[in-house]
Amino acid sequence: MALVKRDKIIVEPFLAIGNSDVVFIKGRVIKAYREKRPSSRNSWLKNILSAIRRYSGSSVPMAKVEITFQEKNYVVATDEDGVFELHIGESKPKEEFNEIVTFQVLEPATKKSQIAHLEVVRYEGETGVISDIDDTIIISHSTDIGKKFWLSISKNAFTRRPLPGVSGFYNKITENGLKPIFYVSSSDWSLFDLIKDFLRFRHIPEGPILLKDKHINLKNIWKSGGGSHNHKFEKIELLFTLYPEMSFYLIGDSGQEDPEIYAEVIERYPNRVRGVFIRLVGEFDPDRREKLDPIISSGNFHFIESSEEAMQILEEKFSLK
Numbered sequence: 001m002a003l004v005k006r007d008k009i010i011v012e013p014f015l016a017i018g019n020s021d022v023v024f025i026k027g028r029v030i031k032a033y034r035e036k037r038p039s040s041r042n043s044w045l046k047n048i049l050s051a052i053r054r055y056s057g058s059s060v061p062m063a064k065v066e067i068t069f070q071e072k073n074y075v076v077a078t079d080e081d082g083v084f085e086l087h088i089g090e091s092k093p094k095e096e097f098n099e100i101v102t103f104q105v106l107e108p109a110t111k112k113s114q115i116a117h118l119e120v121v122r123y124e125g126e127t128g129v130i131s132d133i134d135d136t137i138i139i140s141h142s143t144d145i146g147k148k149f150w151l152s153i154s155k156n157a158f159t160r161r162p163l164p165g166v167s168g169f170y171n172k173i174t175e176n177g178l179k180p181i182f183y184v185s186s187s188d189w190s191l192f193d194l195i196k197d198f199l200r201f202r203h204i205p206e207g208p209i210l211l212k213d214k215h216i217n218l219k220n221i222w223k224s225g226g227g228s229h230n231h232k233f234e235k236i237e238l239l240f241t242l243y244p245e246m247s248f249y250l251i252g253d254s255g256q257e258d259p260e261i262y263a264e265v266i267e268r269y270p271n272r273v274r275g276v277f278i279r280l281v282g283e284f285d286p287d288r289r290e291k292l293d294p295i296i297s298s299g300n301f302h303f304i305e306s307s308e309e310a311m312q313i314l315e316e317k318f319s320l321k
Contacts, residue, residue: 013118029063064107132252133185157197165307181207255281263295
């Protein structure tokens with residue numbers, strides 16, 4: 001097999017999470033342009049150039065990746081979008097092993113073999129939080145493709161703006177990070193680092209980020225965050241399966257399909273949802289509300305207009321001070 005250009009193919013590990021027995025791992029392999037860290041001082045032109053570089057990478061389908069964990073090796077292949085994932089069962093924490101996963105691309109072969117590492121984070125407890133991202137924590141204008149596109153290319157992690165009061169609300173609902181929080185979004189994996197930096201910069205509790213697997217590049221950058229949102233339900237099911245003893249708060253917005261997705265979750269898992277918070281984006285269609293009424297009337301659904309309103313509900317209904 002011919003060797004490819006040095007340092008072009010890289011593995012990006014995204015997730016290594018688990019419970020006391022199972023570990024779930026996810027990442028992708030891409031031909032990537034290495035980008036410098038963003039800055040709050042970057043001009044809109046620099047941000048646009050950075051966005052072009054971010055999306056100039058191309059996925060590497062059918063690449064082979066060797067994953068090493070607890071002195072065992074696993075070889076996985078990427079799908080058509082360069083994404084790979086692996087469930088490892090019977091992998092209880094062992095004192096003699098570090099909880100570190102190592103990744104190495106075996107094929108295509110490169111002159112310089114890149115090795116990546118990611119620490120496994122295991123979660124436990126009775127309650128967790130699952131949240132959307134766009135127009136739930138970060139202003140994205142998802143219902144206006146022109147505004148959304150301009151924001152996505154002209155801003156970076158330090159210049160994008162959060163919804164007012166989000167940091168306080170999320171710290172309250174997670175009890176200042178004591179409860180685990182998971183982010184599920186229709187944004188694509190090219191925004192993974194941006195979202196991580198944004199959460200940290202805005203003092204919003206950090207947690208695993210599960211994004212849409214479909215690869216976005218310069219030709220279809222405008223599709224980022226759009227299309228079908230069925231994958232959200234699948235990723236929520238993954239979390240429900242991985243943490244069967246945990247019940248969840250679900251947080252989203254009315255701009256896309258979060259109310260319908262969360263209603264389906266409640267119907268499928270009626271005893272696993274503690275409460276739903278839906279941030280209203282514009283007027284909520286009466287027809288949508290009527291279809292959701294059987295679920296909304298259960299008292300689990302809370303349509304909110306502000307973080308302050310959500311925090312008041314947490315205090316009055318869920319006794320979270």
